[in-house]
Structure formats: C-alpha cells, structure tokens
Amino acid sequence: MEIEIERDSLFGNIALAVARAVALFRLGDTGEAAGHLKKAYELAAPGRHFFPFIEQGSDMHSLITALQRDGLAGDFDESWLDRVKNQAGIYAKNLRLIANECSELTAGPDDAPLTAREIQMLEDLYHGFSRQEIAAHHYISINTVKTILGALYEKLGAKSNIDAVRIALDRKLIG
Numbered sequence: 001m002e003i004e005i006e007r008d009s010l011f012g013n014i015a016l017a018v019a020r021a022v023a024l025f026r027l028g029d030t031g032e033a034a035g036h037l038k039k040a041y042e043l044a045a046p047g048r049h050f051f052p053f054i055e056q057g058s059d060m061h062s063l064i065t066a067l068q069r070d071g072l073a074g075d076f077d078e079s080w081l082d083r084v085k086n087q088a089g090i091y092a093k094n095l096r097l098i099a100n101e102c103s104e105l106t107a108g109p110d111d112a113p114l115t116a117r118e119i120q121m122l123e124d125l126y127h128g129f130s131r132q133e134i135a136a137h138h139y140i141s142i143n144t145v146k147t148i149l150g151a152l153y154e155k156l157g158a159k160s161n162i163d164a165v166r167i168a169l170d171r172k173l174i175g
Contacts, residue, residue, distance in 0.1 A: 010043060011049070011052065013043055014040050014043045014044050014049060014052045015052045017036050017037070017039045017040035017043065018036075018037065018040045018052045018053055018056060018060075019056075020033075020036040021033045021034070021035075021036035021037040021040060021063060022056050022059045022060065022063060024036060025059070025062070025063045025066065026059065030063075030066050030067070030070060030072065031072065033063060034067055034072045034075075037063065037067070037076075038075050038076070040052065040053070041075075041076060041080075050083070050084060050087060053084045053088065054084060054087045054088045054091050055088075055091065056088060057088055057089075057091050057092030057095060058088070058089065058092040059088075060084065060085070060088035061085050061088045061089045061092065064081050064084060064085040064088075065085065067081070068081065096159060096163070099157075099159060100157070100159075100163065100167075112155050114152065114155060114173065117138075117148060118148060118151065118152045118155070119173065119174065120138065121134055121138075121145070121148055121149060121152060122152065122164060122165065122168045122173060122174045123174050124137060125161045125164060125165050126165050126168070126169075126174050126175070131145045131146065131149070149161075149164075152164060156168065156171075
C-alpha cells in the first residue's frame with residue numbers, strides 16, 4: 001500500500017508541475033514555465049512517464065515549440081521533447097475529433113438558428129479574415145466580434161475558427 005501512495009504522489013507532483021508550466025506559459029512567462037516543466041521532467045524520470053505531459057495537448061505542443069524557438073530547451077533531451085510535442089499534438093487532434101463527433105451526434109432540429117450576423121462572420125472566417133479584420137469590415141469592436149464568435153461556436157459546437165468553418169461547410173450554411 002505504501003508503494004501505491006508514493007507512486008500516486010509522484011504522478012500528482014508531475015501533473016501539478018506540468019499544469020503550472022502550462023499556466024505560466026499561457027500567462028506569457030515562458031522562462032518560468034520552462035523551470036516548472038524542467039521540474040516535472042526530472043520527476044518523470046525522462047523516458048518513463050509521458051502521459052502527464054501529453055494530456056496537456058496543444059498547450060504542451062505550443063510550450064515545447066516556444067522553448068525550442070527561444071533557445072530554452074537546453075535542459076531537456078531533444079528527442080524526449082520532440083516525442084512529447086508530437087504525441088501532445090496527436091492527443092489534442094484526437095480530442096477535437098471526439099468532441100466534434102459528440103457534438104454532431106447531439107446536434108438536432110432544436111439547435112438555435114444562426115443569426116444573419118453570425119452567418120456573415122462565418123463567411124468572413126471562410127475567406128480567412130482575422131478577428132481584427134472582421135471588426136473593421138463590420139465597423140464593430142473586437143470585443144463584439146469575440147462575443148458573436150463565442151455564441152457561434154456554442155451553437156455549432158465548434159472549438160476554433162477552422163472548426164466553425166468546417167462545421168458550417170458540412171451543414172451547408174456557407175460556401
């Protein structure tokens with residue numbers, strides 16, 4: 001029983017250090033994030049425990065990419081970083097696929113209809129406009145764009161601009 005407690009504590013400490021690294025990275029502190037990732041890396045006995053890193057998905061992929069780009073990856077085994085980055089990216093894509101499938105399964109005739117403004121923004125996204133460009137195009141604030149896109153994502157069950165456009169094309173709402 002004592003071995004189980006120690007192992008669970010180890011995995012908890014790894015997961016906590018990884019979560020801190022990701023949170024700091026999202027807050028823009030890549031250097032501090034690298035320190036917490038290094039702590040998790042050392043606890044994980046490199047090459048033995050990957051899942052606490054991989055389950056962070058696209059956040060971990062982005063963090064490792066930033067570390068490599070900014071020259072902060074020197075404390076890590078490069079092949080380990082590449083493996084975690086690759087697996088985290090695959091994990092994130094699989095989660096999105098599952099979420100989309102679930103969303104499509106639950107979509108039905110009672111779904112809220114899209115407004116004319118939401119359709120316009122879908123068309124803008126389809127044509128590659130950024131949020132700033134959409135705001136300028138419709139003479140509205142960027143916050144209004146974010147609010148409308150948030151409602152649009154909710155109605156479509158989308159997680160990103162690309163996902164929203166894909167769903168809209170599948171449902172023949174645009175194109």
